Amino acid sequence: MYSQGLIGAQTATDEDEAFLERFQARVDADEKIEPTDEMPEGYRRTLIRQIGQHAHSEIVGMLPEGNWITRAPSLRRKAALLAKVQDEGGHGLYLYSAAETLGVSREQMTEELLSGKAKYSSIFNYPTLTWADIGAIGWLVDGAAIMNQIPLCRCSYGPYSRAMIRVCKEESFHQRQGYEIMMTLANGSAEQKEMAQDALNRWWWPSLMMFGPHDSESQHGDQSMKWKIKRFSNDELRQKFVNATVPQAEFIGLSVPDPECKWNEEKQGYDFGPIDWDEFWRVVKGGGPMNKDRIAARRKAHEDGEWVRQAAMAHAAKRKARAAATKIAAE
Amino acid sequence: MTTQTPLWEVFIRPRNGLAHRHCGSLHAADAEMALQAARDVYTRRGEGTSIWVVPSAEITASDPKDKDALFEPTADKIYRHPTFYEIPDEVGHM
Numbered sequence: 423m424y425s426q427g428l429i430g431a432q433t434a435t436d437e438d439e440a441f442l443e444r445f446q447a448r449v450d451a452d453e454k455i456e457p458t459d460e461m462p463e464g465y466r467r468t469l470i471r472q473i474g475q476h477a478h479s480e481i482v483g484m485l486p487e488g489n490w491i492t493r494a495p496s497l498r499r500k501a502a503l504l505a506k507v508q509d510e511g512g513h514g515l516y517l518y519s520a521a522e523t524l525g526v527s528r529e530q531m532t533e534e535l536l537s538g539k540a541k542y543s544s545i546f547n548y549p550t551l552t553w554a555d556i557g558a559i560g561w562l563v564d565g566a567a568i569m570n571q572i573p574l575c576r577c578s579y580g581p582y583s584r585a586m587i588r589v590c591k592e593e594s595f596h597q598r599q600g601y602e603i604m605m606t607l608a609n610g611s612a613e614q615k616e617m618a619q620d621a622l623n624r625w626w627w628p629s630l631m632m633f634g635p636h637d638s639e640s641q642h643g644d645q646s647m648k649w650k651i652k653r654f655s656n657d658e659l660r661q662k663f664v665n666a667t668v669p670q671a672e673f674i675g676l677s678v679p680d681p682e683c684k685w686n687e688e689k690q691g692y693d694f695g696p697i698d699w700d701e702f703w704r705v706v707k708g709g710g711p712m713n714k715d716r717i718a719a720r721r722k723a724h725e726d727g728e729w730v731r732q733a734a735m736a737h738a739a740k741r742k743a744r745a746a747a748t749k750i751a752a753e
Numbered sequence: 754m755t756t757q758t759p760l761w762e763v764f765i766r767p768r769n770g771l772a773h774r775h776c777g778s779l780h781a782a783d784a785e786m787a788l789q790a791a792r793d794v795y796t797r798r799g800e801g802t803s804i805w806v807v808p809s810a811e812i813t814a815s816d817p818k819d820k821d822a823l824f825e826p827t828a829d830k831i832y833r834h835p836t837f838y839e840i841p842d843e844v845g846h847m
Contacts (some may be wrong), residue, residue, distance in 0.1 A: 459817060460815075505797075512793070512794050515779060516777060516794075517778065519777055519778045522778075527757060528757075528780055577811065585777075588777075592797075592798070731758065731782070734758075734782035734783070734786060735758065741783065
């Protein structure tokens with residue numbers, strides 16, 4: 423998820439060499455950078471962008487799954503899905519708070535999401551057509567997110583790293599519940615198994631795209647690695663994900679939709695076929711099947727909630743005034 | 754959109770016997786809503802038995818620029834640590 427946060431990031435800085443070296447030395451010594459520490463503007467901007475996009479992804483990510491809460495096949499599944507979607511909301515909030523420590527306001531980030539200026543993970547622009555998609559999302563999408571997020575627990579920026587530690591602790595339940603759904607379907611009737619395979623077919627490639635462009639195409643990767651905002655390259659993480667996931671699919675009798683996917687003894691990993699980068703860029707830039715719906719849903723939620731926010735603030739102001747008046751009367 | 758909802762810092766006591774510990778922040782219109790939101794955002798898995806919420810604006814923090822003046826002087830006061838004093842082994846644990 424996070425690697426897409428770097429698309430179009432400006433990492434250029436104007437600070438002098440001595441300043442940048444001093445900062446780099448702190449990062450190299452694995453010192454955490456905290457909000458009030460001096461930092462290059464490029465570092466700050468890259469983080470605001472990345473953490474903001476990460477937060478937006480969590481929030482928008484509630485939508486495809488929320489789509490199935492009322493239609494979950496059992497109470498057990500429904501309770502788990504509700505808890506998972508609630509977690510995603512929580513993750514968004516931890517991340518917004520981390521971004522705010524860098525001097526951007528929540529209102530500004532919300533505005534950028536709603537206006538379409540800020541990006542979020544391309545994966546959430548695909549529709550959830552069947553119940554099996556909920557399994558596939560937990561297993562693959564959360565699985566890919568965990569691959570990305572575990573190294574981020576060691577990110578050089580303290581608040582981001584702390585938020586990631588919390589998120590990772592909670593995320594592993596998500597992947598397990600997803601895999602369990604897939605496993606149950608794969609062991610079910612022929613139709614159920616087909617449904618599981620169909621979901622895997624549709625979510626496999628978009629999940630691989632979550633790791634972002636190839637290292638050779640990724641313009642900002644080097645600087646982010648140097649600043650330890652990022653700890654592994656996109657391709658390294660993608661390979662790790664494929665290596666972990668292919669055997670999991672085989673275990674439940676499903677196969678990834680890639681005829682070129684096979685074990686490579688020499689590299690001790692799976693080879694896999696080419697990714698459709700045209701599709702990736704189309705979806706990132708707003709041309710995915712669900713981009714319009716997702717933003718429309720977020721806008722509606724924001725607009726429908728406006729009176730609640732206003733009422734809460736008015737109520738708080740009134741209570742404060744009343745308490746002050748009572749105090750004066752008592753004196 | 755224009756009014757900013759106040760920011761609160763959240764402290765959670767994981768269980769009795771431990772101190773409340775800072776765990777994050779959130780936005781809420783008033784203290785009551787901040788508590789409610791803190792419960793939802795930071796204690797979904799039994800992380801706490803007690804929550805404090807404090808308006809972020811009410812926190813007075815040391816200036817990072819004063820870091821050296823404030824904290825550097827303790828670095829050479831090694832006599833404040835027990836290992837500074839040499840006690841013969843025969844005396845036993847002290």
